[in-house]
């Protein structure tokens with residue numbers, strides 16, 4: 709059996725090619741939240757979330773440096789990662805849009821440090837921010853998981869710039 713030949717590597721990929729190739733890596737979809745200093749809830753759709761360490765329990769995600777919410781996440785000290793279930797696609801769209809009050813939809817309650825937790829999420833990680841650093845055009849956040857809730861619901865999937873449901877296990 710012959711393996712498919714990968715497209716030739718380019719020495720320095722353009723942003724479009726990079727984005728397209730990175731899109732081959734299927735991810736879940738999360739809404740990462742915190743509470744800003746005046747006390748308002750803050751959140752955005754995010755698929756850069758990933759596991760980093762089991763002992764200690766660490767996770768990571770990145771926020772574009774131009775985000776109007778950067779100061780809130782840097783100052784908050786805590787954040788929550790809400791892993792979206794397959795029926796929460798509209799919330800994903802909402803939290804990636806310019807909707808004025810993103811939290812007007814969904815059922816939310818306060819977690820550690822006031823970070824909003826989403827009822828019906830597949831899993832929720834409440835984290836203390838242990839570091840944030842500028843990396844390229846994003847800021848990399850690393851958090852220590854203080855608490856988690858695992859509803860074991862089927863997740864929403866993002867691949868190739870589109871939403872998917874999990875396929876059957878072959």
Ligand SMILES: Cc1cc2nc3c(=O)[nH]c(=O)nc-3n(C[C@H](O)[C@H](O)[C@H](O)COP(=O)(O)O)c2cc1C
Nearest residue numbers: 752753754755756770771772775776777804805866
């Ligand atoms: C599936 C998906 C994943 C995303 N992942 C990220 C991410 O990891 N980091 C990021 O900064 N923006 C990400 N975005 C874009 C933000 O959700 C979008 O730019 C949002 O408007 C940012 O909110 P803000 O402008 O309030 O920061 C993602 C969008 C989608 C649809």
